[in-house]
Amino acid sequence: xxxxxxxxxxxxxxxxxxxxxxxxxxxxxxxxxxxxxxxxxxxxxxxxxxxxxxxxxxxxxxxxxxxxxxxxxxxxxxxxxxxxxxxxxxxxxxxxxxxxxxxxxxxxxxxxxxxxxxxxxxxxxxxxxxxxxxxxxxxxxxxxxxxxxxxxxxxxxxxxxxxxxxxxxxxxxxxxxxxxxxxxxxxxxxxxxxxxxxxxxxxxxxxxxxxxxxxxxxxxxxxxxxxxxxxxxxxxxxxxxxxxxxxxxxxxxxxxxxxxxxxxxxxxxxxxxxxxxxxxxxxxxxxxxxxxxxxxxxxxxxxxxxxxxxxxxxxxxxxxxxxxxxxxxxxxxxxxxxxxxxxxxxxxxxxxxxxxxxxxxxxxxxxxxxxxxxxxxxxxxxxxxxxxxxxxxxxxxxxxxxxxxxxxxxxxxxxxxxxxxxxxxxxxxxxxxxxxxxxxxxxxxxxxxxxxxxxxxxxxxxxxxxxxxxxxxxxxxxxxxxxxxxxxxxxxxxxxxxxxxxxxxxxxxxxxxxxxxxxxxxxxxxxxxxxxxxxxxxxxxxxxxxxxxxxxxxxxxxxxxxxxxxxxxxxxxxxxxxxxxxxxxxxxxxxxxxxxxxxxxxxxxxxxxxxxxxxxxxxxxxxxxxxxxx
Ligand SMILES: Nc1ncnc2c1ncn2[C@@H]1O[C@H](COP(=O)(O)OP(=O)(O)OP(=O)(O)O)[C@@H](O)[C@H]1O
Numbered sequence: 009x010x011x012x013x014x015x016x017x018x019x020x021x022x023x024x025x026x027x028x029x030x031x032x033x034x035x036x037x038x039x040x041x042x043x044x045x046x047x048x049x050x051x052x053x054x055x056x057x058x059x060x061x062x063x064x065x066x067x068x069x070x071x072x073x074x075x076x077x078x079x080x081x082x083x084x085x086x087x088x089x090x091x092x093x094x095x096x097x098x099x100x101x102x103x104x105x106x107x108x109x110x111x112x113x114x115x116x117x118x119x120x121x122x123x124x125x126x127x128x129x130x131x132x133x134x135x136x137x138x139x140x141x142x143x144x145x146x147x148x149x150x151x152x153x154x155x156x157x158x159x160x161x162x163x164x165x166x167x168x169x170x171x172x173x174x175x176x177x178x179x180x181x182x183x184x185x186x187x188x189x190x191x192x193x194x195x196x197x198x199x200x201x202x203x204x205x206x207x208x209x210x211x212x213x214x215x216x217x218x219x220x221x222x223x224x225x226x227x228x229x230x231x232x233x234x235x236x237x238x239x240x241x242x243x244x245x246x247x248x249x250x251x252x253x254x255x256x257x258x259x260x261x262x263x264x265x266x267x268x269x270x271x272x273x274x275x276x277x278x279x280x281x282x283x284x285x286x287x288x289x290x291x292x293x294x295x296x297x298x299x300x301x302x303x304x305x306x307x308x309x310x311x312x313x314x315x316x317x318x319x320x321x322x323x324x325x326x327x328x329x330x331x332x333x334x335x336x337x338x339x340x341x342x343x344x345x346x347x348x349x350x351x352x353x354x355x356x357x358x359x360x361x362x363x364x365x366x367x368x369x370x371x372x373x374x375x376x377x378x379x380x381x382x383x384x385x386x387x388x389x390x391x392x393x394x395x396x397x398x399x400x401x402x403x404x405x406x407x408x409x410x411x412x413x414x415x416x417x418x419x420x421x422x423x424x425x426x427x428x429x430x431x432x433x434x435x436x437x438x439x440x441x442x443x444x445x446x447x448x449x450x451x452x453x454x455x456x457x458x459x460x461x462x463x464x465x466x467x468x469x470x471x472x473x474x475x476x477x478x479x480x481x482x483x484x485x486x487x488x489x490x491x492x493x494x495x496x497x498x499x500x501x502x503x504x505x506x507x508x509x510x511x512x513x514x515x516x517x518x519x520x521x522x523x524x525x526x527x528x529x530x531x532x533x534x535x536x537x538x539x540x541x542x543x544x545x546x547x548x549x550x551x552x553x554x555x556x557x558x559x560x561x562x563x564x565x566x567x568x569x570x571x572x573x574x575x576x577x578x579x580x581x582x583x584x585x586x587x588x589x590x591x592x593x594x595x596x597x598x599x600x601x602x603x604x605x606x607x608x609x610x611x612x613x614x615x616x617x618x619x620x621x622x623x624x625x626x627x628x629x630x631x632x633x634x635x636x637x638x
Contacts, residue, residue: 086279154279162274
């Protein structure tokens with residue numbers, strides 16, 4: 009690997025799909041399937057049309073679960089409750105005398121639309137409150153909480169007199185658009201599918217954006233994302249609200265399809281079924297939700313029909329068979345069926361043409377670097393205790409703009425712990441950290457990122473299945489601004505082009521241009537460390553913290569890395585490096601701080617450190633390393 013430091017930035021930054029020898033693209037196939045469905049709608053039987061309408065309704069909820077569970081990593085069993093919120097809101101708005109009095113100014117045909125607005129507001133409010141309370145929980149506590157509030161809302165529907173108790177509410181009007189009543193599944197089904205397809209399009213756009221990259225970090229990269237300036241807590245709540253809104257829209261359509269509501273379709277069993285649909289289809293894939301909803305809805309229907317005939321008696325046999333089938337499917341296809349289908353169809357599909365992002369990209373936010381020699385990062389008496397163990401003991405250290413400062417010490421000396429203290433990943437037990445002169449103690453790492461600090465991690469934290477380009481683009485998150493709605497509507501393309509061009513520029517600067525479109529996990533570990541540096545550079549930092557950047561690199565690669573860091577120093581960055589490779593450190597660093605058992609035992613220039621007896625003693629047999637680097 010070489011690291012051309014002055015490589016030109018790539019202008020066009022879209023991810024190129026792998027070519028294949030098929031005759032139709034995925035996009036064309038999707039369009040053909042939608043047109044076929046639309047054309048055959050009038051000829052399908054009433055039964056098929058009804059079934060397909062239910063598939064569409066379930067897929068709408070399941071696609072929200074794909075976003076919530078598959079993409080963002082939050083498992084919810086309680087999604088049926090939000091479907092109930094949407095259904096009951098419109099049922100109440102359309103039938104209650106109180107609502108009629110309040111909405112007397114509205115023509116009757118508009119009442120269902122008022123019901124939709126009410127359902128969306130209620131679902132968003134309930135989800136926001138529930139999310140704020142429960143989403144901080146980790147592990148199995150979060151799914152348990154979703155069961156708890158799923159049950160609570162279900163019983164609330166059944167016990168509120170205002171909502172008709174367990175009998176429910178009857179007499180809902182049909183939806184009407186432009187005077188045409190959508191009173192049957194044949195008439196309402198196209199609207200259900202139009203809403204579903206529109207949602208899929210918007211969510212696909214969202215995932216293919218700056219905001220989508222941030223959402224993808226929620227599953228396994230939250231510490232990294234916070235260090236890149238992403239407010240992951242806020243994103244988690246937003247995804248939760250989004251999934252709830254999709255559930256509420258499905259509930260609204262369901263209520264006007266059935267024309268009555270009662271609590272049964274919103275119970276916990278149905279919540280689990282929605283989750284099954286997302287997981288069986290492929291929880292990480294938007295179209296997996298449609299596949300899962302279709303499979304499970306059709307399977308249930310067929311089993312209900314066939315099993316009593318086969319077994320000669322009636323009963324809920326389909327639930328038993330259904331459960332067993334789920335076990336087999338999940339055992340064999342842990343990622344769901346969509347990836348298998350995509351793999352199989354990949355043989356005869358050709359790649360979609362690469363997206364052409366606008367060439368005239370919007371400028372990204374720029375940072376003015378502090379003057380050379382100014383202290384940019386300062387640790388004062390920083391102590392960190394883990395129970396009885398003192399990992400950092402009153403550590404003092406400062407990093408100046410335009411210098412490379414190295415932090416060295418034997419294994420377990422407390423270097424990574426100190427890194428976490430001064431980057432906001434963890435809080436010191438006592439002591440103070442100042443960044444750009446501002447006290448930062450107790451602040452989250454995203455606020456360190458906002459002030460210009462960026463870092464890499466000792467244990468590489470990349471989104472392995474995403475491309476190198478996408479990973480590095482996460483680093484530029486704070487330099488762009490377009491939000492969810494702009495992303496869903498594709499209004500962010502100029503800014504997206506700028507983000508991707510910047511990411512590609514940093515990748516090429518770090519010598520990984522040839523790997524930009526490869527999944528990050530396919531790179532060697534040493535290269536993955538370089539990807540982390542490129543990601544940190546994409547944020548245009550003033551302070552760069554690198555935890556063992558040279559580990560796993562070959563000799564020439566280390567030399568190229570040293571040249572890159574020298575250039576960054578010349579540009580005025582303050583760089584702090586934790587590194588075990590003494591030759592690398594002694595040739596590069598301006599100042600070195602040595603930690604032993606969490607305490608600073610020496611600080612000075614490389615020459616002073618190499619002559620320091622206490623340091624040589626600390627390294628025991630390692631004194632040769634220090635000497636050899638001289
Ligand atoms: N979360 C934690 N809980 C308890 N002890 C911890 C925790 N993190 C680190 N330690 C302990 O603190 C000490 C310092 O660990 P740290 O990882 O900071 O050392 P290091 O100098 O980075 O080591 P290395 O060079 O091997 O990475 C070690 O004894 C370690 O076991």
